[in-house]
Amino acid sequence: MEKSYLFAGSGGQGVQTLGTLVAHASNEEGHFTTFLPAYGGEMRGGTSNCTIKMADEEIGSPEEKLYDNVIVLNKPSYDRFKGRVKKGGNLFVNSALIEDAQADGVNIISINLSEAAKEAGSDKALNIVMYALVLACTKDISLENAEKVLNDKLGKKEQFRAINKKAFDIGVKASK
Amino acid sequence: MAKKEMWKGNEAMSEVALRAGCRFFSGYPITPQTPITEYLAWRLAEVDGVFIQAESELAAATMLLGASIAGARALTATAGPGLSLMTESLSCLASGRLPAVIVDVQRGGAATGNLQGAQSDYNMVTKTLGHGGLKGLVYGPSTVEELCDIIYDAWDKAEKYRTPVFILSDASLGQMMEPVDIKPFKQLDESRFDLPYVIGREESEKKVIQDTPYAGPYSTMSENLDYNYRKYNEMYEQWKEDEVLYEEYMMDDAEYVIIGWGMAARISKSAIRNLRKKGIKVGMIRPISLFPFPEKPLNALDAKKIKGILVVEMAIPALFYHDVKAQVDKNIPIKANLHCGGYLSQVDEIEEDILKMAGGK
Numbered sequence: 001m002e003k004s005y006l007f008a009g010s011g012g013q014g015v016q017t018l019g020t021l022v023a024h025a026s027n028e029e030g031h032f033t034t035f036l037p038a039y040g041g042e043m044r045g046g047t048s049n050c051t052i053k054m055a056d057e058e059i060g061s062p063e064e065k066l067y068d069n070v071i072v073l074n075k076p077s078y079d080r081f082k083g084r085v086k087k088g089g090n091l092f093v094n095s096a097l098i099e100d101a102q103a104d105g106v107n108i109i110s111i112n113l114s115e116a117a118k119e120a121g122s123d124k125a126l127n128i129v130m131y132a133l134v135l136a137c138t139k140d141i142s143l144e145n146a147e148k149v150l151n152d153k154l155g156k157k158e159q160f161r162a163i164n165k166k167a168f169d170i171g172v173k174a175s176k
Numbered sequence: 177m178a179k180k181e182m183w184k185g186n187e188a189m190s191e192v193a194l195r196a197g198c199r200f201f202s203g204y205p206i207t208p209q210t211p212i213t214e215y216l217a218w219r220l221a222e223v224d225g226v227f228i229q230a231e232s233e234l235a236a237a238t239m240l241l242g243a244s245i246a247g248a249r250a251l252t253a254t255a256g257p258g259l260s261l262m263t264e265s266l267s268c269l270a271s272g273r274l275p276a277v278i279v280d281v282q283r284g285g286a287a288t289g290n291l292q293g294a295q296s297d298y299n300m301v302t303k304t305l306g307h308g309g310l311k312g313l314v315y316g317p318s319t320v321e322e323l324c325d326i327i328y329d330a331w332d333k334a335e336k337y338r339t340p341v342f343i344l345s346d347a348s349l350g351q352m353m354e355p356v357d358i359k360p361f362k363q364l365d366e367s368r369f370d371l372p373y374v375i376g377r378e379e380s381e382k383k384v385i386q387d388t389p390y391a392g393p394y395s396t397m398s399e400n401l402d403y404n405y406r407k408y409n410e411m412y413e414q415w416k417e418d419e420v421l422y423e424e425y426m427m428d429d430a431e432y433v434i435i436g437w438g439m440a441a442r443i444s445k446s447a448i449r450n451l452r453k454k455g456i457k458v459g460m461i462r463p464i465s466l467f468p469f470p471e472k473p474l475n476a477l478d479a480k481k482i483k484g485i486l487v488v489e490m491a492i493p494a495l496f497y498h499d500v501k502a503q504v505d506k507n508i509p510i511k512a513n514l515h516c517g518g519y520l521s522q523v524d525e526i527e528e529d530i531l532k533m534a535g536g537k
Contacts (some may be wrong), residue, residue, distance in 0.1 A: 004508070020182075023182055023353050024182050027179075027180065027181070027355050028179075028184045033182065033355055034352060034353070034354055034355075035352060035353035035354075036348060037180065037351055037352075044537055054316065057353075058445070059442075059446075060442050060443055060444065060445035060446030060447070060448075060449065060523070061442070061443040061445075061446040061447075061520075061521075061523050062293070062348070062443075063520065064523075065522075065523075065524055116482065121293045159397075
């Protein structure tokens with residue numbers, strides 16, 4: 001087993017946090033894991049992205065030409081990375097900022113993250129909704145481990161824990 | 177064993193350095209090294225260590241020199257142009273044969289270059305530390321865990337041989353998160369107090385850091401330099417016997433051999449697995465110690481068995497390639513797959529190069 005993920009969005013949307021959570025969850029699941037953030041100009045605004053690989057053997061390259069799963073949270077990221085999905089792979093899009101997503105031979109999974117995050121109780125929770133949706137769809141990591149990592153990493157404050165829990169449940173529900 | 181934790185290379189390396197006994201860090205922030213400086217700024221304080229943000233890289237490396245003479249397990253880290261600024265003190269460390277650890281989180285290009293990963297400081301560090309032609313042990317890890325393993329033992333090596341130890345990381349390894357087993361704190365041996373450069377048991381105890389028959393290591397007498405450097409050179413030669421580290425990967429039946437180090441080598445492993453699925457017998461020799469250079473396994477590659485060598489390296493012009501070429505049988509065809517300026521080596525290109533060597537099979 002070797003699975004690859006590419007997460008992209010604009011600085012401030014929580015893309016690095018989202019990727020970091022998936023990486024920790026993958027480690028929790030017992031997979032060999034790599035997390036490689038895009039480092040450089042992106043840190044100072046513009047698009048932000050990171051790649052994750054999980055496997056049952058030692059991982060060589062931490063990046064890929066084509067990914068099993070590409071997750072884009074804004075339009076510039078969609079334009080840049082929509083062609084980087086493997087045939088039969090998944091393209092997760094934030095329909096609040098990306099209208100009429102299209103890509104041949106890949107599964108497009110759309111969710112309006114602005115509405116979902118509002119429903120969860122905070123605009124900032126959009127990355128947590130996507131976290132749950134992605135992992136619930138790909139099934140590379142159990143939801144138990146995904147939720148455990150969410151609590152371990154972001155659950156220190158009670159009020160955020162409640163919002164995150166709600167955002168997580170909305171994401172899981174959207175996968176069905 | 178406890179479950180491994182996900183750590184970024186820079187931070188994992190810093191934590192492990194502390195656990196290896198490092199209690200002094202002087203540095204100047206520069207991308208992509210900055211997280212090391214940031215981490216040690218708060219973490220060293222927790223273990224009664226000394227952290228100094230110097231006014232420049234030259235000052236940072238010179239403080240390292242002082243801390244080393246005083247007997248501290250001392251560390252500095254830098255990147256890109258910062259390394260150029262440190263060279264003056266690096267040659268001083270090499271000339272005094274002082275134990276200290278230097279980490280270069282390599283970034284792309286020369287001068288300002290850019291902030292992504294590269295392997296283009298290879299020659300600058302493996303050929304000589306600063307001016308004067310002297311050396312240190314140099315390592316090129318390829319995973320976060322290996323980076324940690326190397327720094328965990330770095331001061332033991334540095335003190336055993338009385339030498340600077342250099343670790344060549346890079347922007348991608350420093351920023352990457354991977355599962356790591358963070359090792360326990362080392363108990364330093366009491367015998368450290370008897371080593372010549374280490375501060376003595378008593379405050380007034382005087383020590384001589386160099387036991388030459390002449391003046392100390394920084395004397396300008398020709399007889400002294402000649403005497404010392406001959407001894408140093410004997411040590412460097414002995415390292416070839418005792419301190420060479422490398423990994424052989426799928427080499428048992430290999431007809432094609434990829435040779436690379438650090439990130440370029442680990443990326444090549446993906447290509448090797450893909451090629452093996454296509455029936456191509458390809459393996460890899462990966463130097464981990466870059467000085468001493470693993471000459472013997474390269475000398476041993478048999479032209480009757482090996483049909484081609486591909487050197488994968490993140491530097492243009494090639495640097496490491498020439499060290500490999502000097503060691504392998506001239507009858508084996510050898511090619512280079514090069515990237516620079518922050519581009520990582522690419523799996524599909526490595527596969528293509530090997531397939532071309534194999535005659536388009």
